[in-house]
Amino acid sequence: MSLLAQLTVNGLIAGAIYALVAAGFSLIYSTNKFMHFAHGISVVVGAYILYSLFSLIGIPFYLACILTLIFSSLFGLGTYRLMYLPLQNKKASNVVLLIASIGVLILFQNVIQLIFGPDVKSVGYIKVARGLNVFGAIITPLQIVIILISITLFVLLYLFMKKSKLGRDMRAVSDNKELASIMGINHKRIADYSFIIGSFLAGVAGILIGLEQNLNPTMGTILIIKGFTGAVIGGVGFIPGAVLGSFLLGLAENFSIWFLPSGYKDAIAFVLLFIFLLLKPTGLFGINKDVKK
Amino acid sequence: MIWPYLTHLLILIGIYVILTVSLNLALGYTGLLNLGHVAFFGIGAYTSALLTKAGVPFLLAFIIAGIFASIFGYLLVLATRKLKGDYLALATLGFSFVIYSLMLNWTGLTRGPLGIPGIEKPSFFGLTISSTYSYLIFVAVICILSVFVIYRIVKSPFGRLLEATRDDEMGLRVLGKNTFKLKYKAMMISAFFAGIAGSLFAHYITYIDPSYFTIPEIILLLSIVIVGGIASIKGSIVSTFVILLIPEALRFLALSSSILGPARQVIYAMILLGILLLRPRGIFGRVDLE
Amino acid sequence: MRNLIISVLLIGIFLIVGCVQQPAAETTEESVEVVEAEVIKVGFMGPLSGDAASYGESIKRGVDLAMKEMGLDNVELVVEDSKCEGKEAVTAINKLISLDGVVAIVGEVCSGATLAAAPIANENNVPMVSPSSTSPKVSEQGEYTFRTVPSDALQGDFGANLAYDRGYRKLAVLYTNEEYGLGFNNVLTESFAALGGEVVASETFERGAVDIRTQLTKTKDAEPDVIYIISNSPDSTVAALQQMTELGIEAAIFGSEGQKSPAILEGAGESAEGMVVTAVSSGTSGFIERHQAEYGEAPGPFAAQGYDAFKAIGLAVEQGATTGEEIKNALFGSDFDGASGHIVFDENGDVSGNYDVFEVQNGEFVLTS
Numbered sequence: 001m002s003l004l005a006q007l008t009v010n011g012l013i014a015g016a017i018y019a020l021v022a023a024g025f026s027l028i029y030s031t032n033k034f035m036h037f038a039h040g041i042s043v044v045v046g047a048y049i050l051y052s053l054f055s056l057i058g059i060p061f062y063l064a065c066i067l068t069l070i071f072s073s074l075f076g077l078g079t080y081r082l083m084y085l086p087l088q089n090k091k092a093s094n095v096v097l098l099i100a101s102i103g104v105l106i107l108f109q110n111v112i113q114l115i116f117g118p119d120v121k122s123v124g125y126i127k128v129a130r131g132l133n134v135f136g137a138i139i140t141p142l143q144i145v146i147i148l149i150s151i152t153l154f155v156l157l158y159l160f161m162k163k164s165k166l167g168r169d170m171r172a173v174s175d176n177k178e179l180a181s182i183m184g185i186n187h188k189r190i191a192d193y194s195f196i197i198g199s200f201l202a203g204v205a206g207i208l209i210g211l212e213q214n215l216n217p218t219m220g221t222i223l224i225i226k227g228f229t230g231a232v233i234g235g236v237g238f239i240p241g242a243v244l245g246s247f248l249l250g251l252a253e254n255f256s257i258w259f260l261p262s263g264y265k266d267a268i269a270f271v272l273l274f275i276f277l278l279l280k281p282t283g284l285f286g287i288n289k290d291v292k293k
Numbered sequence: 294m295i296w297p298y299l300t301h302l303l304i305l306i307g308i309y310v311i312l313t314v315s316l317n318l319a320l321g322y323t324g325l326l327n328l329g330h331v332a333f334f335g336i337g338a339y340t341s342a343l344l345t346k347a348g349v350p351f352l353l354a355f356i357i358a359g360i361f362a363s364i365f366g367y368l369l370v371l372a373t374r375k376l377k378g379d380y381l382a383l384a385t386l387g388f389s390f391v392i393y394s395l396m397l398n399w400t401g402l403t404r405g406p407l408g409i410p411g412i413e414k415p416s417f418f419g420l421t422i423s424s425t426y427s428y429l430i431f432v433a434v435i436c437i438l439s440v441f442v443i444y445r446i447v448k449s450p451f452g453r454l455l456e457a458t459r460d461d462e463m464g465l466r467v468l469g470k471n472t473f474k475l476k477y478k479a480m481m482i483s484a485f486f487a488g489i490a491g492s493l494f495a496h497y498i499t500y501i502d503p504s505y506f507t508i509p510e511i512i513l514l515l516s517i518v519i520v521g522g523i524a525s526i527k528g529s530i531v532s533t534f535v536i537l538l539i540p541e542a543l544r545f546l547a548l549s550s551s552i553l554g555p556a557r558q559v560i561y562a563m564i565l566l567g568i569l570l571l572r573p574r575g576i577f578g579r580v581d582l583e
Numbered sequence: 584m585r586n587l588i589i590s591v592l593l594i595g596i597f598l599i600v601g602c603v604q605q606p607a608a609e610t611t612e613e614s615v616e617v618v619e620a621e622v623i624k625v626g627f628m629g630p631l632s633g634d635a636a637s638y639g640e641s642i643k644r645g646v647d648l649a650m651k652e653m654g655l656d657n658v659e660l661v662v663e664d665s666k667c668e669g670k671e672a673v674t675a676i677n678k679l680i681s682l683d684g685v686v687a688i689v690g691e692v693c694s695g696a697t698l699a700a701a702p703i704a705n706e707n708n709v710p711m712v713s714p715s716s717t718s719p720k721v722s723e724q725g726e727y728t729f730r731t732v733p734s735d736a737l738q739g740d741f742g743a744n745l746a747y748d749r750g751y752r753k754l755a756v757l758y759t760n761e762e763y764g765l766g767f768n769n770v771l772t773e774s775f776a777a778l779g780g781e782v783v784a785s786e787t788f789e790r791g792a793v794d795i796r797t798q799l800t801k802t803k804d805a806e807p808d809v810i811y812i813i814s815n816s817p818d819s820t821v822a823a824l825q826q827m828t829e830l831g832i833e834a835a836i837f838g839s840e841g842q843k844s845p846a847i848l849e850g851a852g853e854s855a856e857g858m859v860v861t862a863v864s865s866g867t868s869g870f871i872e873r874h875q876a877e878y879g880e881a882p883g884p885f886a887a888q889g890y891d892a893f894k895a896i897g898l899a900v901e902q903g904a905t906t907g908e909e910i911k912n913a914l915f916g917s918d919f920d921g922a923s924g925h926i927v928f929d930e931n932g933d934v935s936g937n938y939d940v941f942e943v944q945n946g947e948f949v950l951t952s
Contacts, residue, residue: 082588087570087573104562106558120847122849127853232383254800262786262788263787265797267394273387274388296681299681408698498669544663553631563592564592
């Protein structure tokens with residue numbers, strides 16, 4: 001095994017997982033301009049729904065996946081309609097929404113523990129086996145799928161934001177809400193869509209992460225921190241950038257640990273975040289006008 | 294025999310009042326969206342603990358803890374002076390994570406995850422504060438002094454300049470004010486009080502490790518300030534009592550022990566969300582950020 | 584709309600309280616009854632929410648079982664959640680001592696929280712019996728701190744000898760980056776080196792981390808013949824085991840006592856096959872059977888130690904001890920066969936280290952020595 005190849009592959013796997021979380025988070029941020037940290041729990045809810053449907057009830061896997069995606073989208077829409085929208089209607093500032101999103105995260109994390117208990121759960125669809133040898137590095141088929149899906153997401157999101165009517169409307173709202181409503185774009189409708197699509201992506205992340213890692217109620221916090229860091233590195237309001245930033249984060253963590261003690265692994269992400277913000281406050285691919293709000 | 298328990302809670306509340314009122318000075322009054330306040334708290338705690346372990350008298354260590362945190366406050370503003378709004382929030386959050394990793398991994402200095410046990414109780418002028426009751430008096434004195442000082446600051450012309458920085462930085466610049474100078478002064482004062490709060494905390498708990506100074510703590514501090522209201526000292530004080538006492542009140546809820554842990558958390562989150570929905574600007578909030 | 588949501592939140596709160604009022608009401612009645620018989624309150628504190636909650640649950644089962652079996656009708660258990668955080672533990676112990684008036688406590692679970700709470704136990708003369716805090720520093724916490732689990736100073740040494748005796752010479756350690764992991768790692772690597780072995784890699788991870796590939800890749804590159812996992816998070820252990828399989832790491836795997844958990848067998852499946860766990864006793868066969876009968880599951884980590892911690896206190900109460908000081912004195916005289924073995928506390932409140940060696944065979948922990 002070549003160490004370099006393996007570290008690259010490890011970085012890609014980690015990055016792809018971060019990207020799955022970052023994509024939805026960033027999409028929601030870009031149109032709504034607040035930090036939806038509860039996105040982390042949307043992912044976990046997705047994973048637990050898959051676990052209940054497939055592992056507990058025994059619904060066929062692909063059907064269970066489709067249902068998971070639907071539930072996740074509804075869950076995201078629900079958080080928006082029932083929590084954020086009423087707050088926004090009362091002119092709550094974005095910091096209040098941030099605290100509310102953390103409240104939602106704590107709430108559902110513990111609801112999940114009440115229902116499923118604190119133990120590790122495993123979906124058990126894929127048997128753990130020694131991975132394939134690709135250019136001297138070892139990787140499992142599922143991990144290849146995860147990386148491919150992340151890359152596909154990157155392309156699709158890019159096309160969606162550039163080409164589709166809805167994507168262009170979203171960008172318009174993201175750039176300037178007032179101007180967008182003058183142009184006849186209903187920003188509440190756009191916000192609905194951003195939560196539906198963003199949480200759909202959380203469902204995708206929940207399924208894949210649920211298969212790759214195991215499930216426990218507290219996993220959402222770690223996931224959202226990493227996804228969020230990836231998103232920031234790539235430019236928080238620019239979705240394809242969030243995906244690239246996540247890959248960059250995964251690779252940076254892995255290569256730095258090559259020569260640093262592994263206790264610094266999590267710190268690398270934050271040192272990187274800090275440096276990026278100082279040198280390039282809009283993230284690698286960000287658009288400049290966001291800073292001077 | 295409810296008193297020892299209440300004394301303990303009041304000591305914690307006193308420490309958190311210093312923390313949140315000082316955070317409100319930077320976040321609420323100056324508009325610096327600082328998510329790194331907990332780092333100053335940690336720096337203060339570690340500085341004071343390590344110095345007294347090395348034989349430095351408590352009072353000196355206590356002051357140095359504040360000054361040291363204050364220096365970091367200056368550096369943070371210096372490094373992030375080009376950032377605003379969410380991006381400033383992210384950078385300060387990053388800063389607090391970096392400080393946390395240093396506490397965790399710089400084992401030569403901080404003993405890393407092993408933490409620092411046996412931090413002595415404060416003693417000065419020949420008297421040692423050993424009982425919790427006397428510690429409460431000590432904390433109360435420091436707390437009242439700190440709140441008084443911060444209150445005077447925000448009511449002074451300097452305080453009004455800070456609020457003007459928050460509301461219209463460009464306008465202030467046009468008037469020829471150096472807003473950078475205002476910001477770092479506010480942050481240094483804010484960090485100083487967080488640092489001495491850290492010292493009070495370390496010498497009270499007597500055992501600290503890095504896990505005290507990370508995300509849950511950031512969330513707690515931020516929730517208190519937001520629930521209390523931006524730019525309201527009264528709000529932060531009231532909110533400290535409310536937010537710290539809710540989980541304590543929940544202890545008296547007769548919950549079956551098999552679900553007690555998560556059920557309390559669920560109720561706590563619901564109450565927090567309920568308060569936000571009822572008073573989206575905080576209990577005594579008068580201004581909005583952004 | 585907003586009012587609707589607030590009402591929903593309120594209803595939710597009432598529902599939760601309502602749902603659990605039933606068992607709670609029973610306890611209150613009980614306590615009313617036993618007030619006449621001079622009720623003695625014993626506290627339990629440990630993580631019941633957050634990422635260490637599974638340990639708290641497992642230990643509490645042991646405590647509940649001991650309480651049920653001893654049938655002490657003048658003893659009431661007061662449970663507090665500490666989330667394994669120092670500050671929470673200090674608040675919890677203050678509440679237990681001053682408000683509930685407990686005379687003894689089973690807990691804390693995590694070493695860091697025990698160290699934070701111990702000074703308060705000492706000040707108030709309330710003995711604390713930890714079922715699971717293995718940090719060597721717990722020994723130095725004064726005469727009111729006891730534990731029914733041996734110090735890591737012993738287990739690290741035991742593990743080093745076991746690995747060396749089995750012919751392994753190149754050791755890699757993978758430990759959780761906190762009090763427990765670092766303390767254990769220090770003893771383990773020192774002892775292994777003193778025996779003449781070589782420590783080729785020493786990597787850490789955060790509690791709950793599930794991406795351990797980088798650390799494992801580095802470990803694999805160092806070519807150890809044995810890897811020792813020191814973890815108190817089943818999530819991380821499961822992830823590490825699976826990723827070892829994926830990466831094709833063929834070194835032998837050893838695990839510290841926290842690894843002897845059904846959650847790990849369930850989560851890691853075949854990846855756990857062949858893992859050797861040096862564990863404090865998970866209970867005598869009688870205890871395991873009774874636990875199985877009560878809960879329908881084998882005991883989780885430290886359930887037996889939790890049982891013994893309560894039993895030690897319970898026996899002291901049976902002998903007539905009613906105050907913290909009397910219980911402390913009685914604990915120093917403890918001498919009984921508990922669920923985890925023979926319990927005698929030394930002058931530091933420690934028990935001697937008896938370790939079992941288990942090996943995972945066909946998805947089960949099999950006792951090998």
